[in-house]
Amino acid sequence: MEKRKKFILPENEIPYQWYNVAAEMKNKPQPYINPGTKEPIGAEDFYPLFSEELSRQEVNQSDVWIDIPEAVREEYKIYRPTPLVRAYGLEKALDTPAHIYFKNESVSPVGSHKLNTALPQAYFNKIEGITNLTTETGAGQWGAALAYATKVFDLELAVYMVKISYEQKPYRRSMMQTWGAQVIASPSMSTKSGRKIITENPKYQGSLGTAISEAIELAQQTPNCKYALGSVLNHVSLHQTVIGLEAEKQMEMAEAYPDIVIGCFGGGSNFAGITFPFLRHNMNGDKKTRFIAAEPSSCPKLTRGKFRYDFGDQAGYTPLIPMYTLGSQFTPSNIHAGGLRYHGAGSIVSQLLNDGFIEAMDINQIESFEAGVLFAQTEGIIPAPESNHAIAATIREALKAKEEGVTKTILFNLSGHGLVDMASYDKFFSGDLVNYTLTEESIAKSRDIE
């Protein structure tokens, strides 16, 4: 009989430092640009938007390791270290020679990896005297995480939730409210950018880009208030490296090292979290691991986007970011993986893709759910629709290994569970889910307009 196996680290193995890949990249990511002055942006330029410490982390390209504050590490103990699991059930179902491992970030009380950055973001704001935060959320995973983190560190929170998700995922809205946050469907009438888009397009279902604009606007108009973002930015990816740092130790326990590491891809933070600590060993020539970002075919910034400067939000409130982008005016289809409906990729991941350190793969919606159901039936955990993309990519690679008759070690990040996304599984079973195909023309319309 094959043996199920979890690799569990003790609490004292929760990392004491985050890993800052930017400090070790030969080709550094290009700087953010002030759209008005066209000048590169330094840490202090972010102070109006983010806490000072987070702003410094955002532009830090020199310190390889950054200390995790004791109070944050203390709160990580609620769910960390998370298990690394050998997915024997899935291997058996695929009849593959590949060895599949997954890092199970779904055990966090909010159901995903997002708490890894929500806790430090809330903490750094708190110790600098901030009282209020605003943010946006797609599927609600990030909003739920920040709601809990702001409760822990005693801050007020307003969340702009993408309208389509607000309607599709009412339970995640309830979760945020249980932890004390205020939740507003976006676009809303509470901001100038929201009112503008509602006026122009009353049926607009929202996007992360629009919700970000609204959250930034509210933060700028509220005293003692900063804004928080759940992905894309460098400091967010930095915090997520606890995933890969733990996984590295756990792979040692398993006496294995990954040939392939896979994460789903929205703005890039869970992908960064699982891959960067392993990527380090590629950059210094010790290893030749492949890193695969699995993105939805309907929002293919990495596989079909353009590497250029673009805004991080729809209204143009952010600095210009060097990113693979479909254009800040791109409106993604209403796929259920709400957390992947974002037009661009973070600057570090974009540079790494450009330089050939990582690869991207696009997965359509139905294939992603087929993968998720197989995983649920073989490993017990019903995955988040976002995570289904990583599973689908893993299955592709495991079947390729079978075809080629080679043993590969594949590691993927299970970024979250899907218990609050069951309505999307219902649609899958009833045959109501569709694949969205994008013509070059439709993509070019927003992608190529600078």
Place this chain on the structure above:
Amino acid sequence: MEKRKKFILPENEIPYQWYNVAAEMKNKPQPYINPGTKEPIGAEDFYPLFSEELSRQEVNQSDVWIDIPEAVREEYKIYRPTPLVRAYGLEKALDTPAHIYFKNESVSPVGSHKLNTALPQAYFNKIEGITNLTTETGAGQWGAALAYATKVFDLELAVYMVKISYEQKPYRRSMMQTWGAQVIASPSMSTKSGRKIITENPKYQGSLGTAISEAIELAQQTPNCKYALGSVLNHVSLHQTVIGLEAEKQMEMAEAYPDIVIGCFGGGSNFAGITFPFLRHNMNGDKKTRFIAAEPSSCPKLTRGKFRYDFGDQAGYTPLIPMYTLGSQFTPSNIHAGGLRYHGAGSIVSQLLNDGFIEAMDINQIESFEAGVLFAQTEGIIPAPESNHAIAATIREALKAKEEGVTKTILFNLSGHGLVDMASYDKFFSGDLVNYTLTEESIAKSRDIE
């Protein structure tokens, strides 16, 4: 700063045996009775309903330890051992000298402790050549667990889900379907007992008692099919002792021993699971721990029921069981803790209550949700409405300790999370939840009719 702390056991500390408290009780529980012949029932009388091994476990009053099959222990590894957590956040919020610990059964992929018995039940049926199972479910926690377990051991499953829960908790229905089970709202037209009750009362919202009748009827009419029950019975409580056996070792790691152990109470299995291994030390005189069963005020079988022989189901298909009961015709109010809406208590727990080894406490619905929200905001995990009763009882005892200025060690079982029950939290926040009070007269109507 107070320190959050989890106590984690390695996988090799998953128990190898279940603990059978009946073998150590001086006053054994009275036997089940055949309602036709009035004769006591032996293992073989259960064979038409249950697998032979489960039937033997049901009446076993001699073996203190019963081996866990290796294949079951293997599947336990998907989520076991579960963490024991020191609830510092809750202690701090209550400003209590009490030390509060909870066993976190919510980490199971189905979200509750129910998998502890679903896996062995599916396994024993499978190895005896059974191909189909039927069962009932209230809130859906049990149905979800058995759906996954039957998928693991390759059996077909039909689940009768109490109608009110089928409507209130659609996500749990989806979970069962994801794992391949067929789900039917009960009462249904698919059985004689269902048709009868629908005809008499077309608006009947269902109860566990009715759903059990339907599931038994279908099992009896289906070739190679057995029935499975998620609580009440002795073999179910037996399987749940993995909870307390692990907790015992973990309390040792914490260098503490509980003065009070608390579990919420539906049919008694999670309560049995957390308490029996500790109760052992009371029975042999080593310890004087208090054991508190927390039941809903609207379904108060332990605090206001009668200890007598009664049927386990509404239609009278089961043997007569010696139980604290509100009468098998009792229809509980539509509280959100669907898993606690059952008229009776298992025979072992009933005997223990009668003999003064355990206590019971009733909690009304609003107090239970207040407790759950405080727990969510201090410990991160949003609890199942059922588990909220255990938390409310814990808070009562912790505040009593504060009032009395004494340090008590309290352990409770967090039987499940509430992520699929967010609609009930919504109702709580909107002020739409009510407390149901029962007059003596209304209870007597079903309780006293033998």
